[in-house]
Amino acid sequence: xxxxxxxxxxxxxxxxETRYEIERFLYLxxxxxxxxxxxxxxxxxxxxxxxxxxxxxxxxVRERDLEVAGRDGAAFFDDDKAFxxxxxxxxxSGRSWSEEPPSRTRRLITNIRxxxxxxxxxxxxxxxxxxxxxxxxxxxxxFGERTDLLRRVPQEPGFHIAxxxxxxxxxxxxxxxxxxxx
Amino acid sequence: MFDVTELVQPDQxxxxxxxxxxxxxxxxxxxxxFARSWLFLAHDTQLAKPGSFVQTYMAEDPVLVVRQRDxxxxxxxxxxxxxxMRICRADEGVARAFxxxxxxxxxxxxxxxxxxxxxxxxxxxxxxxxKWGPTQVPRLHNHKGFIFGTxxxxxxxxxxxxxxxxxxxxxxxxxxxxxxxxxPGATKWVIDCNWKFAAEQFASxxxxxxSSHASALVALIEDPAVLAEFQEQSAAAPGRQYAGNGxxxxxxxxxxxxxxxxxxxFDAWVVANREQIYRRIGEHRALAVNGHxxxxxxxxxxxxxxTMRVWHPRGPGQIEVWSWxxxxxxxDERAKQAVRTxxxxxxxxxxxxxxxxxxxxxxxxxxxxxxxxxxxxFNARMGLGHERHGTDGMPGRVTDDMYTEMAARxxxxxWADLMSGLSWPExxxxxxxxxxxxxxxxxx
Ligand code: FES
Ligand SMILES: [Fe+2]
Numbered sequence: 078x079x080x081x082x083x084x085x086x087x088x089x090x091x092x093x094e095t096r097y098e099i100e101r102f103l104y105l106x107x108x109x110x111x112x113x114x115x116x117x118x119x120x121x122x123x124x125x126x127x128x129x130x131x132x133x134x135x136x137x138v139r140e141r142d143l144e145v146a147g148r149d150g151a152a153f154f155d156d157d158k159a160f161x162x163x164x165x166x167x168x169x170s171g172r173s174w175s176e177e178p179p180s181r182t183r184r185l186i187t188n189i190r191x192x193x194x195x196x197x198x199x200x201x202x203x204x205x206x207x208x209x210x211x212x213x214x215x216x217x218x219x220f221g222e223r224t225d226l227l228r229r230v231p232q233e234p235g236f237h238i239a240x241x242x243x244x245x246x247x248x249x250x251x252x253x254x255x256x257x258x259x
Numbered sequence: 260m261f262d263v264t265e266l267v268q269p270d271q272x273x274x275x276x277x278x279x280x281x282x283x284x285x286x287x288x289x290x291x292x293f294a295r296s297w298l299f300l301a302h303d304t305q306l307a308k309p310g311s312f313v314q315t316y317m318a319e320d321p322v323l324v325v326r327q328r329d330x331x332x333x334x335x336x337x338x339x340x341x342x343x344m345r346i347c348r349a350d351e352g353v354a355r356a357f358x359x360x361x362x363x364x365x366x367x368x369x370x371x372x373x374x375x376x377x378x379x380x381x382x383x384x385x386x387x388x389x390k391w392g393p394t395q396v397p398r399l400h401n402h403k404g405f406i407f408g409t410x411x412x413x414x415x416x417x418x419x420x421x422x423x424x425x426x427x428x429x430x431x432x433x434x435x436x437x438x439x440x441x442x443p444g445a446t447k448w449v450i451d452c453n454w455k456f457a458a459e460q461f462a463s464x465x466x467x468x469x470s471s472h473a474s475a476l477v478a479l480i481e482d483p484a485v486l487a488e489f490q491e492q493s494a495a496a497p498g499r500q501y502a503g504n505g506x507x508x509x510x511x512x513x514x515x516x517x518x519x520x521x522x523x524x525f526d527a528w529v530v531a532n533r534e535q536i537y538r539r540i541g542e543h544r545a546l547a548v549n550g551h552x553x554x555x556x557x558x559x560x561x562x563x564x565x566t567m568r569v570w571h572p573r574g575p576g577q578i579e580v581w582s583w584x585x586x587x588x589x590x591d592e593r594a595k596q597a598v599r600t601x602x603x604x605x606x607x608x609x610x611x612x613x614x615x616x617x618x619x620x621x622x623x624x625x626x627x628x629x630x631x632x633x634x635x636x637f638n639a640r641m642g643l644g645h646e647r648h649g650t651d652g653m654p655g656r657v658t659d660d661m662y663t664e665m666a667a668r669x670x671x672x673x674w675a676d677l678m679s680g681l682s683w684p685e686x687x688x689x690x691x692x693x694x695x696x697x698x699x700x701x702x703x
Contacts, residue, residue, distance in 0.1 A: 132444045
């Protein structure tokens with residue numbers, strides 16, 4: 078991770094055209110979510126996807142490496158493809174009361190930083206700011222960083238998400254729920 | 260000032276909803292409910308070694324809970340006695356000592372003031388450090404790994420405070436030879452609702468499950484036929500509810516310990532350890548006591564869903580939920596992973612059950628902004644007059660169905676007794692005579 082972060086932008090192994098394709102893919106993904114086209118959104122994920130949002134806590138500088146929960150720690154999301162599909166089924170059930178009536182979301186995806194790995198896959202870090210408006214005047218905001226592992230696929234739109242790790246910048250979530258996807 | 264008898268009539272199941280909104284009532288609760296009750300502070304396994312600490316809250320008061328060098332635990336207000344700065348600003352960690360960052364007063368792990376910068380020059384060596392440590396939580400009790408504390412010297416002993424609830428609590432706390440451990444890290448989130456909605460639901464409300472959580476099982480079960488059958492079966496299952504001392508526990512009776520929601524990897528471990536569980540808490544209790552629970556006022560868990568939480572009050576209209584996933588300490592890694600992922604997916608802020616609860620409570624609280632809404636009496640009368648004692652040999656008041664609000668009424672009874680300023684001995688006395696009257700009515 079630290080090695081990757083030290084890689085200068087000129088040596089990311091990602092040419093301008095590929096960078097454009099990756100950006101376009103991520104914007105498409107955001108659009109599918111904001112438009113609530115969840116079945117199509119689900120198709121963007123590899124069958125072995127790990128979709129993960131670990132918790133975070135306030136720690137001293139000395140224990141900073143323990144700030145974000147590890148693989149066996151607490152999490153908001155820790156899903157495989159089957160469970161993501163279950164969430165999508167639930168959203169379509171008409172009885173998923175935290176999303177029925179549905180929230181209105183707006184995703185700002187920015188600071189897109191793709192790096193080509195030796196495997197030919199891309200590790201892409203992005204900053205995100207997701208705004209959710211619910212019911213009459215409820216309003217939540219989620220912000221942080223996402224790290225995706227993207228794989229090229231022959232079919233449109235050209236990539237699959239094989240891993241997603243979401244890290245919020247909040248410790249205590251200032252929202253009643255995360256009934257949307259991030 | 261408020262008149263408690265006008266706010267709730269627990270024995271009639273009538274609630275004036277201003278108890279969920281009134282700032283004066285809320286301040287009264289901090290003083291008369293939270294400062295006088297036993298509150299959950301931490302689990303033993305959160306404090307692994309000397310110096311391990313967590314910061315938690317007793318209602319709105321930040322408290323440091325610290326493992327001492329001799330293995331004992333101390334808890335004290337996270338507030339410097341000089342000018343009130345928060346002494347420690349990390350959520351948890353391992354410390355050798357605590358230093359207030361404002362002016363540098365230093366405290367040892369026990370919360371004793373041991374260092375005052377420039378003690379000679381600034382204080383002329385006249386400060387008595389032994390008098391200026393942070394306020395200690397005077398009474399702590401470790402029940403099978405669960406550490407509780409109270410500020411109130413006159414509160415009943417922990418076992419008496421729990422009463423018969425201890426039998427239901429032990430279906431969790433005493434379940435395994437090696438005890439429980441927590442998945443590292445609390446999940447914390449904020450819901451704009453009064454704390455009593457959450458506490459009461461976990462004490463008393465199986466009734467909301469088929470409606471509120473109608474979609475949760477859709478996420479868990481793909482085949483609509485299997486789903487329909489499961490829903491029908493679990494709603495129709497016979498159940499019980501216990502109420503006493505403000506606490507509550509409710510559950511559907513199950514024919515077997517498995518299948519669990521965590522799936523085959525955990526089920527295999529449960530089956531391999533079935534005899535151990537039966538030996539410890541009895542087959543009858545192990546199969547029955549698997550549902551929702553609240554220890555008054557704000558500590559709740561779902562026995563076989565492996566989730567427990569504190570509803571920290573944050574004003575009349577807000578709570579912080581702090582939730583943890585617990586595991587049998589000696590389960591194999593696959594079993595632990597199965598529990599961990601299934602609990603995260605169902606009962607966390609993004610859990611397919613949990614999100615719908617927050618939605619209900621938020622909307623109730625919003626509606627209660629209305630003047631008319633706050634005057635409109637709520638109905639907590641389900642099962643009124645059908646209370647029982649000793650159903651199936653279960654201790655305390657136990658109804659023969661899980662669909663009742665007996666435990667809600669019990670919770671508001673305890674709440675009203677505390678809020679009206681009765682002393683602990685008076686409350687205990689009243690509870691006793693109430694129970695006697697009920698027993699007699701029941702026998703007659
Ligand atoms: S407030 Fe803590 S040293 Fe002054
Ligand atoms: Fe619920």
